[in-house]
Amino acid sequence: MQEFFDYYNKEVVPVVLQQRSRLDRDLEEKDKALLAQYHTQAQQLRDHYKEQNKEALKGGTFNAAKPTYIHELMKINCPADSLAKKYAPVIQLRLHEMDSQRAIWERDIQAIKLKIEAHASSLGSTYQPSLMALMCTSDPATFILLPAPIK
16 A cells, blocks of 8 residues: 555645646635635544544444544535636646646556555455545546645
8 A cells, every 4th residue: 555655645746736736826815715714624624533533443432323524524625616616617727737647647556556456355455545546636626625735
């Protein structure tokens, strides 16, 4: 798995954040503020669930009936769809600029996935990386929610 994370952080993240930074120049200030608010809420949610999971694992009180992190995060992120629609032409341009690179990333991640899958099956494990990691390179709502790099 480490190979996947290393590849993703070295090859994908810098390109995606560069494109996201270029998008930031086209956003209105009020929309930048709204996105900053989403990022703050999402970080608070991550911190809450991280702490909650630590406590649950310590005490053995994990409760599957509680709302999951993903469902709560989706509630925060849903309003981003309207921003993604508002900035659709600019976002599509930024995403299109990554098309050739995305094909390379998909091929490389698939190769890493096959290598991990072979190793995992020899250990009796089924956990492996997913091409969903590249969603930020094709989905406008996911792309606009990426935090702009700190300047």
